Amino acid sequence: MRSPCKGDAAGSECEILELDPYTRIVFNWGFVGPDRLDGPTFDSRRTLTFTEERDGTTALTLVHEHLDDLYAAMPDVADNASPGWTDVLDKLATLVDAGWWARNKKESNMRTLIVTEWMTLDGVVQSPIYANEDTEGGFAHDGWHAQYFDDVSMSRVVASVTTADSYLLGRRTYEVFAAHWPHASAEEQTLAQPLNSRPKYVASTTLTEPLGWRNSTLLRGDLGTSVRTLKQTGNGELLVIGSPDLVQSLLEEDLVDEFRLMIDPLLLGSGKRLFPTDGQARPLRLIESQQTSTGAILATYVPAHA
CATH class of the missing domain: 3.40.430.10 (Dihydrofolate Reductase, subunit A)
Structure with a gap:
């Protein structure tokens, strides 16, 4: 499932590649600057994973891999304990097109x-x-x-x-x-x-x-x-x-x-x-x-x- 994401004031853009609500989102991530007149350059691919814990909470894990061949072997991992995690979620909520996040951020055990x-x-x-x-x-x-x-x-x-x-x-x-x-x-x-x-x-x-x-x-x-x-x-x-x-x-x-x-x-x-x-x-x-x-x-x- 491919869906464009809207850019924000910081100039970041993303492109949804796979979408499985409550389980996984795979998306390309990049930035648009004054030197990128032809559109965004997606420099990393990120996978957002939702995992239900034994205590009923949901653990969120973000893995991103640089798309540039020079950095392909350098994946970075962040989880919901990371100081930047809230910023990542807020930015994704802003970027995803057509209100997807608003519709799917509900807990998975709710109709x-x-x-x-x-x-x-x-x-x-x-x-x-x-x-x-x-x-x-x-x-x-x-x-x-x-x-x-x-x-x-x-x-x-x-x-x-x-x-x-x-x-x-x-x-x-x-x-x-x-x-x-x-x-x-x-x-x-x-x-x-x-x-x-x-x-x-x-x-x-x-x-x-x-x-x-x-x-x-x-x-x-x-x-x-x-x-x-x-x-x-x-x-x-x-x-x-x-x-x-x-x-x-x-x-x-x-x-x-x-x-x-x-x-x-x-x-x-x-x-x-x-x-x-x-x-x-x-x-x-x-x-x-x-x-x-x-x-x-x-x-x-x-x-x-x-």
């Missing part, structure tokens, strides 16, 4: 709760795909999102679903998915396989166990407490799909780590909105955006304090 939504420009998320998916409030615009799909947005959907380790769903979304994905066509198996086989957690006060869809578990008790426990007792990505009422509750509990939104160039004027209207300000930070061929915007946000 990351990610919300993925299709949304109109005026914030409506109700019934985006299926006919009569959600007609509450007399909503008559079901299926409004399908016309805005293209290869780019579909690839993003596949990536989000297939990289998630588990899913968190509200009652209505769960019922729609449970009726469809176990009987999905051969063409839909890229999405159907992970959705059918991986753990699914359902937030509902009306459903009862056993739930019919394989590997589905009903959350019990207080929602905030249940989801916090989920986040603290696993790792990887916990993906919320749709489920706008659930998302509002998670926001009120400050449990959302990332939003992946597809914002369609459409105003509906009515329908359920994604975000709560409780008067509370919740600053977000944009870490990635892309325009699709249909005029939609793919945007990823994290809480500004992350």
Whole structure:
């Protein structure tokens, strides 16, 4: 995985070569000066390794090797006891492009709760795909999102679903998915396989166990407490799909780590909105955006304090 890094005031630049969150980062490191008009000169290759210790802490080790042949046999090693270690981490956090460090500096034994939504420009998320998916409030615009799909947005959907380790769903979304994905066509198996086989957690006060869809578990008790426990007792990505009422509750509990939104160039004027209207300000930070061929915007946000 290759990703450029942004330079800082000191003129240093880096280039990510390999990325394995919580385990290892390999990157080239160099400097840009007034005599380097053609761009950065990467003079060393560094490997940042994360190792979990027996006491539950994480040891960080930095190894760098000079790329110049004259110094190839002179590796330097620093660990988290080194006086310069904090500076190295701070600089890497500044340099890495698209907010990677902010997304991946969480401890590896915590699930990351990610919300993925299709949304109109005026914030409506109700019934985006299926006919009569959600007609509450007399909503008559079901299926409004399908016309805005293209290869780019579909690839993003596949990536989000297939990289998630588990899913968190509200009652209505769960019922729609449970009726469809176990009987999905051969063409839909890229999405159907992970959705059918991986753990699914359902937030509902009306459903009862056993739930019919394989590997589905009903959350019990207080929602905030249940989801916090989920986040603290696993790792990887916990993906919320749709489920706008659930998302509002998670926001009120400050449990959302990332939003992946597809914002369609459409105003509906009515329908359920994604975000709560409780008067509370919740600053977000944009870490990635892309325009699709249909005029939609793919945007990823994290809480500004992350």
